[in-house]
Amino acid sequence: MARPTVRLATRGSDLAMRQTAQVAEALEDRRFEVEVVQVSTRGDEVRDELIHRLGKTGAFVRSLDERVLSGEADAAVHSMKDVPTESPEELVVAAVPERGPPGDVLVTPDGRSLSDLPEGATVGTSSLRRRAQLLAHRPDLTVEPLRGNVDTRVEKLLAPHLQREHERRLGAEESAQDPEAGAADGTDEDAVDGNGDAGATDDATDGSDDGSNGDAEAETDNATDGSDDGSNGDAEAETDDEAGNEAYDRTAAEWFEDLSEVERRAMERTVDVEFDAIVLAEVGLRRLGLADDLDTDRLPPDEFVPAPGQGAMAVTALDADLAERIHGALDHPRSRVETTVERTVLATLGGGCVAPIGVHAVLQGEHVRTVAAALGRDGEAVVRGTRNLPVERHAEAAREFARDLDEEGAGELVAAARAETDDREAKREGSEE
Numbered sequence: 001m002a003r004p005t006v007r008l009a010t011r012g013s014d015l016a017m018r019q020t021a022q023v024a025e026a027l028e029d030r031r032f033e034v035e036v037v038q039v040s041t042r043g044d045e046v047r048d049e050l051i052h053r054l055g056k057t058g059a060f061v062r063s064l065d066e067r068v069l070s071g072e073a074d075a076a077v078h079s080m081k082d083v084p085t086e087s088p089e090e091l092v093v094a095a096v097p098e099r100g101p102p103g104d105v106l107v108t109p110d111g112r113s114l115s116d117l118p119e120g121a122t123v124g125t126s127s128l129r130r131r132a133q134l135l136a137h138r139p140d141l142t143v144e145p146l147r148g149n150v151d152t153r154v155e156k157l158l159a160p161h162l163q164r165e166h167e168r169r170l171g172a173e174e175s176a177q178d179p180e181a182g183a184a185d186g187t188d189e190d191a192v193d194g195n196g197d198a199g200a201t202d203d204a205t206d207g208s209d210d211g212s213n214g215d216a217e218a219e220t221d222n223a224t225d226g227s228d229d230g231s232n233g234d235a236e237a238e239t240d241d242e243a244g245n246e247a248y249d250r251t252a253a254e255w256f257e258d259l260s261e262v263e264r265r266a267m268e269r270t271v272d273v274e275f276d277a278i279v280l281a282e283v284g285l286r287r288l289g290l291a292d293d294l295d296t297d298r299l300p301p302d303e304f305v306p307a308p309g310q311g312a313m314a315v316t317a318l319d320a321d322l323a324e325r326i327h328g329a330l331d332h333p334r335s336r337v338e339t340t341v342e343r344t345v346l347a348t349l350g351g352g353c354v355a356p357i358g359v360h361a362v363l364q365g366e367h368v369r370t371v372a373a374a375l376g377r378d379g380e381a382v383v384r385g386t387r388n389l390p391v392e393r394h395a396e397a398a399r400e401f402a403r404d405l406d407e408e409g410a411g412e413l414v415a416a417a418r419a420e421t422d423d424r425e426a427k428r429e430g431s432e433e
Contacts, residue, residue, distance in 0.1 A: 003031050003032060003033045004032055004033065005032070005033040005034070005035055005074075006027055006032050006033070006034050006035070006074045006075060006322070006326075007034075007035045007036075007037050007072070007073045007074045007075070008020055008023060008024060008034060008035070008036050008037065008073065008074070008075055008076070008077055009037045009039050009064040009065075009067040009068060009072070009073035009075070009076040009077070010036060010037070010038060010039065010064065010076070010077045011038070011039060011040075011060060011064070012038040012039070012040065013149050014149065014150075014151065014288060015149065015150055015284055015287060015288055016077070016079075017036075017038075018287050018288065019077055019079070019287060019313055020036055020077045022097065022313075023077050023097065023313065023315060023330065024036065026097070026329055026330050027326070027329055027330070029329075030325075030328075030329040032329075037067060037072065037073045039063050039064050039067055039073075040063065060078070060079070060082045061076075061078055061082050061083055061084065061087075064076035064077075064078065064316075065087065065088065065091055065316060068091065068316060068317065068318050069088060069090065069091070069318060074317065074318075074319065074322060075094065075315050075316060075317040075322070075323075075326060076315070076316045076317075077313060077314075077315055078313065078314045078315075078316065079309075079312075079313060079314075080096065080309030080310070080311075080312035080313055080314040080339055080343075081307045081308060081309040081310045081312075083309065083314050083316075083343075084352065085343055085346055085347035085352070086347070087316070090318055091316045091317070091318055092316065092317060092318075092320075092323050093314050093315070093316055094315050094316065094317040094322070094323035094324075094326040094327050094330075094331075095314075095315040095326050095327050095329070095330035095331040096312055096313070096314060096315075096330075096331055096332060096335045096336040096339055097312075097313050097315070097330045097331070097332055097335065098332040098334075098335055099311045099312040099332065099334075099335035099338065099339070100282075100283035100286060100287065100311040100312070101282045101283050101286065101311055102282075102283070102301065102306045102310045102311035102312070102360060103281075103282055103298060103299060103300075103301040103304070103306050103310075103311075103360075104130060104279050104280065104281060104282065104298075104299045104301075104304050104306060104310075105279070105280060105281075105282045105285070105296040105297060105298050105299060106123075106277050106278075106279055106296065106297040106299060107154065107157060107277060107278050107279070107280055107285075107294055107295065107296050108157075108276065108277045108295055108296075108297070109157065109158055109161040109162075109295065110161075110295060111295035111297075112276075112277070112295075112297070113297045114134075114137065114138065114277075114297065114299070117138070117141070117276055117277060118276070119140045120140055120141070120142060121141055121142070121276040121277065122141075122142045122143075122144055122273065122274065122275050122276050122277075123141050123142070123143050123144070123275065123276065123277045123278065123279065124143075124144050124145070124146030124153065124156070124157065124273070124275040124277070124278040124279075125143060125145075125146055125278065125279045126145060126146050126147050126153075127279070127307070128354070128355070128356045128377060128417070129305075129307055129356040129357060129358055129375070130279045130304075131143045131356070131377070131378075131379075132356035132375035132376065132377055132378065132379040133303075133304045133305070133356070133358070133373075133375065133379065134279065134379070135378050135379030135380075136375060136379030136380075136382055137303070137304075137379075139379070144273050144275070146275070146278055150280060150284045150285065150288055150290070151262055151265070151288065151290065153278055153280065154262055154266070154278070154280075154290060154294065155262060155265050155266040155269050156266075156269065156271050156273075156275065156278075157266075157275045157277070157278045158262070158263055158266040159266040159267070159269040159270070159271050160271060160274045162259070162263055162266055162267050163267060165255075166252060166255075166256070166267065169248055169251070169252040169255055170252050172248055173248075173251060173252060260293040262290060262293060263293070279299070281306075281310055281311065282296075282298065282311075283310070283311040301360045301371070302360070302371050302386075304358070305358025305359065305360050305371055305372065305373045305384075306358055306359075306360050307357075307358060307359075308339070308342035308343050308345065308346040308357070308358075308359040309339045309342055309343055312335055312338075312339050314339075315330060334363050337361075337363050337368060337391065337394055338361040338362065338363055338368065339361075340394065340395055340398070341359070341361040341368050341370055341389060341394050341395070341397075341398045342359040342360065342361050342370075342398075343359075344395050344398035344399055344402070345359045345370070345372050345398050345399075345401060345402040345405075346359060346402075348398070348399050348402035348403060348406070349374065349402050349405065349406060349410055349411060349414050350411070350414055350415075350418075351374070351414050354417055354418050354421040355374070355413070355414040355417040355418060356374065356375040356376070356377060356413075356417060357372070357373070357374050357375075357410075357414065358371075358372065358373045358375075359371070359372045359373075360372075361389075361398075363391065364388075365391075366390065366391055366392075367388040367389060367390060367391060368388070368389045368390075368391055368394050368397075368398075369386070369387075369388050369389075370386065370387055370388075370389055370398065370401060371384075371385070371386045372384070372385050372386075372401065372402070372405055372410075373385075374405065374409075374410035374413045374414060375413065376413055376416070376417075377416075377417055377420065381409075381413060383405055383408050383409045383410040383413060385401065385404065385405050385408070387401050389401065
């Protein structure tokens with residue numbers, strides 16, 4: 001008997017393809033044949049425009065689901081956090097595979113934590129939620145927009161730091177070969193070696209888009225060992241205390257050979273903004289295999305509350321029989337309960353990618369511990385709550401929790417964020433006419 005074929009619609013990004021490969025492998029283990037259908041989405045096409053300026057939620061989702069509704073695909077693979085809480089009635093979330101780490105991580109070139117960043121440091125993020133949370137904890141920070149796939153964002157962070165390190169190493173070699181020239185221009189070996197920014201050591205990668213925040217997904221466990229010629233710890237030259245004013249023990253060429261692929265790509269990138277750090281979903285870094293190559297610091301999810309659904313995937317389908325079979329092959333009950341709670345809170349508050357809202361649910365025995373936070377766009381106002389929801393009525397209890405948060409002012413923050421987004425969208429459209 002021939003195996004049934006499932007056509008899976010997916011974005012073409014590296015992260016999306018890796019997520020889809022996980023789904024495909026699980027389906028193939030259940031004797032399905034899988035055909036992957038790559039789809040370009042509006043979110044992919046508008047490379048330099050922030051998600052919340054796309055006008056509506058679901059910038060990365062609608063094109064995929066349209067393929068399912070039209071019959072061009074049988075199912076679609078999404079990062080759960082990208083899926084709107086209101087979707088076409090005909091479509092169902094057939095499966096929620098086991099969730100990855102849901103939280104965010106701070107990624108730096110030198111392993112610094114958020115508290116270690118200098119005053120006024122520049123941090124990159126494409127998320128309104130992350131921006132608000134950063135400013136709530138560190139109002140002195142400069143938060144700049146950062147777009148692109150996960151690896152592109154990492155390259156933008158690393159590029160200037162690696163390029164400066166490369167120049168220092170080349171300068172040290174030239175000075176060693178011609179000491180008189182080095183003394184004449186003030187760039188002797190000792191000056192070059194001691195001139196770098198102090199490098200610390202530490203990673204977290206996105207999340208989904210993580211889906212995952214991941215927006216997560218413990219990064220400190222993946223910190224580099226700080227060796228003199230490692231690919232990350234030495235993105236900046238050693239300090240005098242560390243190196244004792246000695247010359248580098250490897251040539252610039254040898255140092256370059258030790259760089260990871262993402263670091264080598266960063267060496268060729270030109271950037272407009274130099275970042276001291278960026279915030280990403282941990283799950284994205286892990287699924288891309290970047291976590292071990294980066295210095296990251298996991299942000300505590302009770303304080304930096306992840307996006308609803310971050311770290312999870314969603315497989316949507318139209319045909320009821322197929323949806324049931326996909327459910328049996330892929331669905332992870334715990335992950336479904338947790339993401340249902342998070343998305344129910346989000347939907348009840350009327351949020352989406354236009355509002356800085358975080359919700360993090362963890363199934364603990366007979367209860368689902370849920371933390372939620374709604375913030376003003378610049379972190380100046382926060383409505384936060386924590387509640388243990390009974391698992392047997394988790395969706396209804398999540399709605400009650402959200403309504404209580406609404407009464408405490410969360411709804412006003414969401415409405416203000418939505419109004420500001422609508423106003424910006426109207427002004428942008430007016431300028432294009």
